Amino acid sequence: xxxxxxxSELATRFGAVLHGDDVLVARVASLESAGxxxxxxxxxxxxxxxxxxxxxxxxxxxxADAAGLQRPHVVAKDPYxxxxxxxxxxxxxxxxxxxxxxxxxxxxxxxxxxxxxxxPNVVVGAGAVIDAGCVVMANSYVGxxxxxxxxxxxxxxxxxxxxxxxxxxxxxxxGAVLGSDGFGNAWAGDHWEKIPQVGRVLIGDDVEIGxxxxxxxxxxxxxxxxxxxxxxxxxxxxxxxxxxxHTALAGCVGIAGSTKIGARCQIGGAAMISGHLEICDGAxxxxxxxxxxxxxxxxxxxxxxxxQAHSDWVKNAAQLRHLGExxxxxxxxxxxxxxxxxxxxxxx
Numbered sequence: 259x260x261x262x263x264x265x266s267e268l269a270t271r272f273g274a275v276l277h278g279d280d281v282l283v284a285r286v287a288s289l290e291s292a293g294x295x296x297x298x299x300x301x302x303x304x305x306x307x308x309x310x311x312x313x314x315x316x317x318x319x320x321x322a323d324a325a326g327l328q329r330p331h332v333v334a335k336d337p338y339x340x341x342x343x344x345x346x347x348x349x350x351x352x353x354x355x356x357x358x359x360x361x362x363x364x365x366x367x368x369x370x371x372x373x374x375x376x377x378p379n380v381v382v383g384a385g386a387v388i389d390a391g392c393v394v395m396a397n398s399y400v401g402x403x404x405x406x407x408x409x410x411x412x413x414x415x416x417x418x419x420x421x422x423x424x425x426x427x428x429x430x431x432x433g434a435v436l437g438s439d440g441f442g443n444a445w446a447g448d449h450w451e452k453i454p455q456v457g458r459v460l461i462g463d464d465v466e467i468g469x470x471x472x473x474x475x476x477x478x479x480x481x482x483x484x485x486x487x488x489x490x491x492x493x494x495x496x497x498x499x500x501x502x503x504h505t506a507l508a509g510c511v512g513i514a515g516s517t518k519i520g521a522r523c524q525i526g527g528a529a530m531i532s533g534h535l536e537i538c539d540g541a542x543x544x545x546x547x548x549x550x551x552x553x554x555x556x557x558x559x560x561x562x563x564x565x566q567a568h569s570d571w572v573k574n575a576a577q578l579r580h581l582g583e584x585x586x587x588x589x590x591x592x593x594x595x596x597x598x599x600x601x602x603x604x605x606x
Contacts, residue, residue, distance in 0.1 A: 261348060265297065265316045268344045269332045274318065278330035281315040286345045289314060297348075299341040318344075351411070354391055365402075383420065401437065407463065419475065425463035425485070433470040436461070440474035440481075440497025440515060453477060455497060462486070462503065468493065477515070484521065502539065526560075544568060 262284040269276040287296040289305065292314035299318040300309060306323055316330040318337040334340035358364060358376040365384040370376060373390035380394050383402035391409035394400060398416040407426035412418075416430045419437030430436070442453035457476020461483045467473070468491035473481060476498045483489070484503035494512045495501070502521030507513075511525050514533030519525070523537060526545030531537070536552045543549060544560030553559060561571035 261350065262295075263344075263347055265330070265332060268297075268340075268347060271347075272334070272340055272343045274332040274334040274340055276330075276332050277324070277327075278316075281330050283315055283344075283348065285348060286341060287314065289317070297341065297344055299337040301338040301341075354393055377414075389426075404437075413469075419459075421458045421475070422461070423458060424461045425465065427464050428461055429466045431467065431469040431471075431491070434467050434472070436467075436473045437475045438472060440477050442477045442497065457481060457498065459483075465489070468509070471495070474499075474515075490527070496533070508545065 262282050264280050265283055266276050266280045282295070283297045284295045287293070287298055289298045289300065289308040289312040292298040292312055294313060294315045296314050297316050297318065298312060298314035300306060300323055303323060309317060309327060316332060318332050318334050318340045319327065320337060321333050324331060324333050332340065354373070354375050356373050356375055358370065359378045359380070361378045362376045362380040362382070364370060364376065364382045365386070367384040368382045368386040370382060370388045371390040371392070374388045374392040374394070376382070376394050377396040377398070379397045380400070382388065382400045383404065385403040386400050387405045388394065388400065389406055389408045392406050394412045395414045397414050398412045400406070400418050401420040401422070403421050404418045405423045407424060407428065409427045410424055411429045413430065413432045415432045417435045418424070422437040437459045439455040442455055443450040444453055455475050455477050457478055458480045459473050459475050460480050462485035464486045465483055467489045470491055471489055471493040473483065473495040474497040475481060479498055481495065481498055482500045484501055484505065486504040487501055488506040490507055490509040492510050493507055496513055496515040498516040499513050500518045502519060502523065504521055505519055505523040505525070507525045508527035510528040511531070513519070513531045516533055517531055517535045517537070519537045520539035520541065522540050524542045526543055526547065528545055529543045529547045529549065531549040535549065537549070538554055538556060540556035541553045542558040544558060547560050547565050549559070549565050551565070558568040559565055560568040
Protein backbone atom coordinates (compact mmCIF):
# COMPACT_ATOMS: atom_id res chain seq x y z
CA UNK A 259 0.00 0.00 0.00
CA UNK A 260 1.36 3.39 -1.00
CA UNK A 261 1.44 6.66 0.91
CA UNK A 262 1.35 10.30 -0.30
CA UNK A 263 4.37 12.62 -0.03
CA UNK A 264 5.14 16.14 -1.25
CA UNK A 265 7.70 16.06 -4.04
CA SER A 266 9.67 18.82 -2.28
CA GLU A 267 10.27 16.45 0.63
CA LEU A 268 11.57 13.74 -1.67
CA ALA A 269 13.75 16.22 -3.58
CA THR A 270 15.31 17.53 -0.38
CA ARG A 271 15.87 14.06 1.02
CA PHE A 272 17.57 12.70 -2.09
CA GLY A 273 19.54 15.70 -3.35
CA ALA A 274 17.37 16.78 -6.29
CA VAL A 275 16.15 20.27 -7.24
CA LEU A 276 12.43 20.93 -7.65
CA HIS A 277 11.20 23.18 -10.47
CA GLY A 278 7.53 24.16 -10.49
CA ASP A 279 4.64 23.31 -8.19
CA ASP A 280 5.12 21.24 -5.06
CA VAL A 281 3.04 18.29 -6.23
CA LEU A 282 1.62 15.68 -3.85
CA VAL A 283 2.59 12.26 -5.23
CA ALA A 284 1.05 8.96 -4.22
CA ARG A 285 2.64 6.50 -6.65
CA VAL A 286 5.26 5.96 -9.33
CA ALA A 287 4.46 5.15 -12.95
CA SER A 288 5.89 5.11 -16.46
CA LEU A 289 5.70 8.24 -18.59
CA GLU A 290 2.98 6.61 -20.70
CA SER A 291 0.71 5.46 -17.86
CA ALA A 292 1.29 8.11 -15.18
CA GLY A 293 -1.50 10.35 -13.91
CA UNK A 294 -1.51 13.65 -11.97
CA UNK A 295 -0.79 11.86 -8.68
CA UNK A 296 2.25 10.00 -10.03
CA UNK A 297 6.00 10.54 -10.13
CA UNK A 298 7.66 9.39 -13.34
CA UNK A 299 11.22 9.64 -14.68
CA UNK A 300 13.22 9.96 -17.87
CA UNK A 301 16.36 7.83 -17.75
CA UNK A 302 16.89 7.37 -21.49
CA UNK A 303 16.98 10.50 -23.71
CA UNK A 304 15.50 8.47 -26.58
CA UNK A 305 12.11 8.84 -24.90
CA UNK A 306 12.36 12.60 -24.36
CA UNK A 307 9.42 13.19 -26.69
CA UNK A 308 7.16 11.65 -24.04
CA UNK A 309 7.88 14.47 -21.58
CA UNK A 310 5.29 16.80 -23.10
CA UNK A 311 2.56 14.21 -23.60
CA UNK A 312 2.89 12.41 -20.26
CA UNK A 313 0.18 13.09 -17.68
CA UNK A 314 2.59 12.58 -14.75
CA UNK A 315 2.26 15.08 -11.91
CA UNK A 316 6.03 15.44 -11.73
CA UNK A 317 8.95 13.97 -13.67
CA UNK A 318 12.54 13.31 -12.60
CA UNK A 319 15.05 14.28 -15.30
CA UNK A 320 18.73 15.07 -15.79
CA UNK A 321 19.74 18.70 -16.17
CA ALA A 322 20.47 18.14 -19.87
CA ASP A 323 16.88 17.03 -20.46
CA ALA A 324 15.21 19.75 -18.38
CA ALA A 325 15.80 22.70 -20.72
CA GLY A 326 12.49 24.25 -21.74
CA LEU A 327 10.41 21.81 -19.68
CA GLN A 328 7.32 23.78 -18.64
CA ARG A 329 5.86 21.46 -16.03
CA PRO A 330 6.75 20.32 -12.49
CA HIS A 331 9.97 18.37 -12.53
CA VAL A 332 12.94 17.53 -10.35
CA VAL A 333 16.48 17.66 -11.69
CA ALA A 334 18.50 14.72 -10.38
CA LYS A 335 21.98 13.48 -11.19
CA ASP A 336 20.50 10.02 -11.79
CA PRO A 337 16.71 10.10 -12.39
CA TYR A 338 16.44 6.32 -12.23
CA UNK A 339 18.09 6.23 -8.82
CA UNK A 340 15.86 9.09 -7.65
CA UNK A 341 12.81 7.11 -8.77
CA UNK A 342 14.04 4.03 -6.88
CA UNK A 343 14.62 5.97 -3.66
CA UNK A 344 11.31 7.80 -3.97
CA UNK A 345 9.47 4.53 -4.59
CA UNK A 346 10.87 3.14 -1.35
CA UNK A 347 9.25 6.03 0.48
CA UNK A 348 5.95 5.77 -1.39
CA UNK A 349 5.70 2.01 -0.93
CA UNK A 350 7.16 1.33 2.52
CA UNK A 351 7.52 -2.21 3.80
CA UNK A 352 4.48 -3.21 5.84
CA UNK A 353 4.70 -2.94 9.57
CA UNK A 354 5.61 -6.02 11.58
CA UNK A 355 2.70 -7.56 13.47
CA UNK A 356 4.54 -9.25 16.36
CA UNK A 357 3.35 -12.64 17.49
CA UNK A 358 3.26 -16.32 16.61
CA UNK A 359 0.38 -17.80 14.63
CA UNK A 360 -1.34 -20.67 16.49
CA UNK A 361 -0.54 -23.11 13.65
CA UNK A 362 3.21 -22.42 13.76
CA UNK A 363 5.48 -25.12 15.20
CA UNK A 364 8.29 -23.58 17.26
CA UNK A 365 10.79 -25.88 18.93
CA UNK A 366 11.08 -25.12 22.65
CA UNK A 367 14.85 -24.73 22.22
CA UNK A 368 14.43 -21.97 19.62
CA UNK A 369 14.89 -18.31 20.56
CA UNK A 370 12.24 -16.19 18.82
CA UNK A 371 12.07 -12.48 19.65
CA UNK A 372 8.75 -11.21 20.95
CA UNK A 373 9.11 -8.44 18.35
CA UNK A 374 9.10 -10.93 15.45
CA UNK A 375 6.13 -12.09 13.37
CA UNK A 376 5.74 -15.82 12.72
CA UNK A 377 3.04 -16.76 10.21
CA PRO A 378 0.79 -19.78 9.67
CA ASN A 379 2.36 -23.25 9.43
CA VAL A 380 5.89 -21.97 9.95
CA VAL A 381 8.34 -24.50 11.42
CA VAL A 382 11.29 -23.30 13.51
CA GLY A 383 13.91 -25.85 14.58
CA ALA A 384 15.86 -26.32 17.79
CA GLY A 385 18.49 -23.71 18.51
CA ALA A 386 17.25 -21.32 15.83
CA VAL A 387 17.48 -17.59 16.61
CA ILE A 388 15.00 -15.11 15.11
CA ASP A 389 15.76 -11.49 16.00
CA ALA A 390 13.46 -8.50 16.45
CA GLY A 391 11.61 -7.13 13.44
CA CYS A 392 11.74 -10.37 11.48
CA VAL A 393 8.72 -11.53 9.47
CA VAL A 394 8.54 -15.24 8.65
CA MET A 395 5.54 -15.75 6.38
CA ALA A 396 3.32 -18.78 5.91
CA ASN A 397 4.74 -22.26 5.28
CA SER A 398 8.37 -21.28 5.68
CA TYR A 399 10.91 -23.58 7.31
CA VAL A 400 13.68 -22.31 9.58
CA GLY A 401 15.96 -25.22 10.43
CA UNK A 402 17.95 -26.04 13.52
CA UNK A 403 20.55 -23.46 14.57
CA UNK A 404 19.58 -21.05 11.81
CA UNK A 405 20.23 -17.42 12.74
CA UNK A 406 18.12 -14.55 11.40
CA UNK A 407 19.39 -11.01 12.02
CA UNK A 408 17.17 -8.01 12.58
CA UNK A 409 14.33 -7.10 10.20
CA UNK A 410 14.66 -10.15 7.96
CA UNK A 411 11.70 -10.85 5.66
CA UNK A 412 11.03 -14.43 4.57
CA UNK A 413 8.22 -14.60 2.04
CA UNK A 414 5.92 -17.66 1.97
CA UNK A 415 7.49 -21.03 1.36
CA UNK A 416 11.12 -20.16 2.04
CA UNK A 417 13.32 -23.02 3.25
CA UNK A 418 16.40 -22.37 5.39
CA UNK A 419 18.17 -25.63 6.15
CA UNK A 420 20.14 -26.21 9.34
CA UNK A 421 22.93 -23.80 10.23
CA UNK A 422 22.24 -20.98 7.76
CA UNK A 423 23.22 -17.54 9.03
CA UNK A 424 21.22 -14.62 7.63
CA UNK A 425 22.29 -10.99 8.18
CA UNK A 426 20.16 -7.94 8.95
CA UNK A 427 17.45 -6.64 6.60
CA UNK A 428 17.71 -9.58 4.22
CA UNK A 429 14.72 -10.28 1.95
CA UNK A 430 14.15 -13.81 0.61
CA UNK A 431 11.33 -14.39 -1.87
CA UNK A 432 8.93 -17.36 -2.15
CA GLY A 433 10.27 -20.82 -2.84
CA ALA A 434 13.96 -20.05 -2.27
CA VAL A 435 15.99 -22.84 -0.67
CA LEU A 436 19.19 -22.06 1.24
CA GLY A 437 21.48 -24.64 2.76
CA SER A 438 20.50 -27.77 0.84
CA ASP A 439 23.34 -30.19 0.15
CA GLY A 440 25.82 -29.31 -2.54
CA PHE A 441 26.41 -31.68 -5.43
CA GLY A 442 29.23 -33.67 -3.86
CA ASN A 443 29.82 -37.24 -5.02
CA ALA A 444 32.85 -39.51 -5.43
CA TRP A 445 32.99 -42.18 -8.14
CA ALA A 446 33.66 -45.61 -6.65
CA GLY A 447 34.26 -47.52 -9.89
CA ASP A 448 30.68 -48.63 -10.46
CA HIS A 449 28.60 -46.22 -8.37
CA TRP A 450 28.62 -42.82 -6.68
CA GLU A 451 29.39 -42.27 -2.99
CA LYS A 452 27.81 -39.16 -1.47
CA ILE A 453 30.17 -36.66 0.17
CA PRO A 454 28.53 -35.16 3.28
CA GLN A 455 28.17 -31.41 2.96
CA VAL A 456 29.22 -29.96 6.31
CA GLY A 457 29.62 -26.24 5.56
CA ARG A 458 27.01 -23.52 5.98
CA VAL A 459 25.40 -20.72 3.99
CA LEU A 460 26.28 -17.23 5.21
CA ILE A 461 24.24 -14.29 3.91
CA GLY A 462 25.46 -10.71 4.53
CA ASP A 463 23.36 -7.71 5.50
CA ASP A 464 20.91 -6.13 3.03
CA VAL A 465 20.96 -9.02 0.55
CA GLU A 466 17.87 -9.80 -1.56
CA ILE A 467 17.31 -13.30 -2.93
CA GLY A 468 14.72 -14.05 -5.62
CA UNK A 469 12.01 -16.69 -5.90
CA UNK A 470 12.98 -20.35 -6.39
CA UNK A 471 16.69 -19.62 -6.13
CA UNK A 472 18.85 -22.30 -4.53
CA UNK A 473 22.06 -21.69 -2.60
CA UNK A 474 23.87 -24.87 -1.54
CA UNK A 475 25.70 -25.26 1.73
CA UNK A 476 29.46 -25.67 1.54
CA UNK A 477 31.12 -29.05 1.29
CA UNK A 478 33.83 -28.15 3.82
CA UNK A 479 33.99 -24.36 3.96
CA UNK A 480 30.98 -22.02 3.83
CA UNK A 481 29.05 -20.67 0.87
CA UNK A 482 29.13 -16.88 1.29
CA UNK A 483 26.98 -14.11 -0.18
CA UNK A 484 28.38 -10.64 0.52
CA UNK A 485 26.64 -7.55 1.83
CA UNK A 486 24.09 -5.89 -0.43
CA UNK A 487 24.20 -8.55 -3.16
CA UNK A 488 21.17 -8.87 -5.44
CA UNK A 489 20.25 -12.37 -6.58
CA UNK A 490 17.36 -12.77 -9.01
CA UNK A 491 14.90 -15.64 -9.45
CA UNK A 492 15.77 -19.20 -10.52
CA UNK A 493 19.49 -19.00 -9.83
CA UNK A 494 21.66 -21.94 -8.81
CA UNK A 495 24.63 -21.19 -6.54
CA UNK A 496 26.67 -24.30 -5.78
CA UNK A 497 28.67 -25.27 -2.72
CA UNK A 498 31.58 -23.13 -1.53
CA UNK A 499 30.81 -20.28 -3.93
CA UNK A 500 31.71 -16.81 -2.67
CA UNK A 501 29.96 -13.72 -4.04
CA UNK A 502 31.27 -10.26 -3.17
CA UNK A 503 29.45 -7.24 -1.82
CA HIS A 504 26.88 -5.51 -4.07
CA THR A 505 27.24 -7.98 -6.91
CA ALA A 506 24.03 -8.53 -8.94
CA LEU A 507 22.99 -11.77 -10.67
CA ALA A 508 20.08 -11.81 -13.14
CA GLY A 509 17.67 -14.71 -13.57
CA CYS A 510 18.71 -18.28 -14.43
CA VAL A 511 22.42 -17.80 -13.76
CA GLY A 512 24.21 -21.00 -12.78
CA ILE A 513 27.44 -20.96 -10.75
CA ALA A 514 29.40 -24.17 -10.22
CA GLY A 515 31.19 -25.03 -7.01
CA SER A 516 34.05 -23.13 -5.38
CA THR A 517 33.96 -20.18 -7.77
CA LYS A 518 34.75 -16.78 -6.26
CA ILE A 519 33.03 -13.71 -7.70
CA GLY A 520 34.24 -10.28 -6.63
CA ALA A 521 32.41 -7.17 -5.45
CA ARG A 522 30.19 -4.95 -7.63
CA CYS A 523 30.04 -7.46 -10.49
CA GLN A 524 27.05 -7.74 -12.84
CA ILE A 525 26.16 -11.18 -14.18
CA GLY A 526 23.57 -11.24 -16.97
CA GLY A 527 20.67 -13.66 -17.22
CA ALA A 528 21.35 -17.31 -18.09
CA ALA A 529 25.13 -16.89 -17.80
CA MET A 530 26.83 -20.17 -16.91
CA ILE A 531 29.96 -20.02 -14.75
CA SER A 532 32.23 -23.05 -14.36
CA GLY A 533 33.67 -24.17 -11.05
CA HIS A 534 36.89 -23.20 -9.26
CA LEU A 535 37.19 -19.90 -11.13
CA GLU A 536 37.84 -16.36 -9.95
CA ILE A 537 36.04 -13.31 -11.28
CA CYS A 538 37.57 -9.99 -10.27
CA ASP A 539 35.79 -7.00 -8.76
CA GLY A 540 33.75 -4.93 -11.20
CA ALA A 541 33.46 -7.51 -13.98
CA UNK A 542 30.37 -7.51 -16.22
CA UNK A 543 29.28 -10.83 -17.74
CA UNK A 544 26.65 -10.46 -20.46
CA UNK A 545 23.55 -12.62 -20.63
CA UNK A 546 23.93 -16.14 -22.01
CA UNK A 547 27.71 -16.16 -21.64
CA UNK A 548 29.64 -19.32 -20.79
CA UNK A 549 32.47 -18.42 -18.42
CA UNK A 550 34.99 -21.25 -18.62
CA UNK A 551 38.08 -19.43 -17.37
CA UNK A 552 38.85 -16.87 -14.69
CA UNK A 553 38.35 -13.16 -15.33
CA UNK A 554 41.29 -11.15 -14.01
CA UNK A 555 40.55 -7.68 -15.39
CA UNK A 556 37.40 -5.56 -14.98
CA UNK A 557 35.34 -5.01 -18.12
CA UNK A 558 32.47 -6.48 -20.10
CA UNK A 559 32.70 -10.11 -21.25
CA UNK A 560 30.28 -11.96 -23.51
CA UNK A 561 29.65 -14.63 -26.09
CA UNK A 562 28.01 -18.03 -25.70
CA UNK A 563 31.26 -19.84 -26.55
CA UNK A 564 34.06 -19.16 -26.04
CA UNK A 565 33.88 -16.30 -23.59
CA GLN A 566 36.08 -13.34 -24.51
CA ALA A 567 36.23 -9.59 -24.09
CA HIS A 568 32.95 -8.22 -25.42
CA SER A 569 34.66 -5.90 -27.90
CA ASP A 570 36.51 -8.89 -29.40
CA TRP A 571 33.32 -10.95 -29.49
CA VAL A 572 31.49 -8.22 -31.42
CA LYS A 573 34.25 -8.12 -34.05
CA ASN A 574 34.30 -11.89 -34.39
CA ALA A 575 30.51 -12.11 -34.54
CA ALA A 576 30.52 -9.63 -37.44
CA GLN A 577 32.92 -11.90 -39.33
CA LEU A 578 30.88 -15.02 -38.56
CA ARG A 579 27.96 -13.58 -40.51
CA HIS A 580 30.09 -13.81 -43.67
CA LEU A 581 31.50 -17.26 -42.92
CA GLY A 582 29.38 -19.03 -45.58
CA GLU A 583 30.38 -16.51 -48.23
CA UNK A 584 34.03 -16.85 -47.22
CA UNK A 585 33.88 -20.66 -47.43
CA UNK A 586 32.40 -20.43 -50.93
CA UNK A 587 35.17 -18.07 -52.03
CA UNK A 588 37.82 -20.41 -50.61
CA UNK A 589 36.32 -23.34 -52.52
CA UNK A 590 36.37 -21.28 -55.72
CA UNK A 591 40.01 -20.30 -55.12
CA UNK A 592 40.91 -23.95 -54.59
CA UNK A 593 39.23 -24.84 -57.89
CA UNK A 594 41.10 -22.02 -59.64
CA UNK A 595 44.41 -23.19 -58.15
CA UNK A 596 43.71 -26.74 -59.28
CA UNK A 597 42.96 -25.49 -62.80
CA UNK A 598 46.17 -23.43 -62.89
CA UNK A 599 48.23 -26.42 -61.73
CA UNK A 600 46.62 -28.62 -64.34
CA UNK A 601 47.33 -26.04 -67.05
CA UNK A 602 50.94 -25.72 -65.89
CA UNK A 603 51.33 -29.52 -66.07
CA UNK A 604 50.00 -29.61 -69.63
CA UNK A 605 52.49 -26.95 -70.72
CA UNK A 606 55.36 -29.04 -69.40
